[in-house]
Amino acid sequence: xxxxxxxxxxxxxxxxxxxxxxxxxxxxxxxxxxxxxxxxxxxxxxxxxxxxxxxxxxxxxxxxxxxxxxxxxxxxxxxxxxxxxxxxxxxxxxxxxxxxxxxxxxxxxxxx
Numbered sequence: 226x227x228x229x230x231x232x233x234x235x236x237x238x239x240x241x242x243x244x245x246x247x248x249x250x251x252x253x254x255x256x257x258x259x260x261x262x263x264x265x266x267x268x269x270x271x272x273x274x275x276x277x278x279x280x281x282x283x284x285x286x287x288x289x290x291x292x293x294x295x296x297x298x299x300x301x302x303x304x305x306x307x308x309x310x311x312x313x314x315x316x317x318x319x320x321x322x323x324x325x326x327x328x329x330x331x332x333x334x335x336x337x
Contacts, residue, residue, distance in 0.1 A: 228270030232283030
């Protein structure tokens with residue numbers, strides 16, 4: 226389902242891939258049964274390609290990775306969270322437009 230540049234984050238690799246990343250990381254918390262999540266999927270894939278090398282973009286399947294979903298208080302999906310320097314810098318709940326994510330990413334990508 227994910228594009229070639231879209232990463233898969235799990236309970237096992239989340240700390241290494243997201244919290245310990247030297248780049249901003251945009252994480253899409255989603256589930257297979259969620260229609261708005263499926264609608265957001267292509268946007269996440271486009272962002273992953275556009276920001277390749279500048280930021281990490283990936284997904285967490287909330288059904289398969291409950292630990293990380295609970296840890297970051299994901300109670301509604303889709304929820305997209307932008308991490309930078311190991312912390313949450315922005316959270317988007319519900320279906321949002323690509324521009325919202327680009328604006329958030331650009332404030333950290335261009336700051337480097």
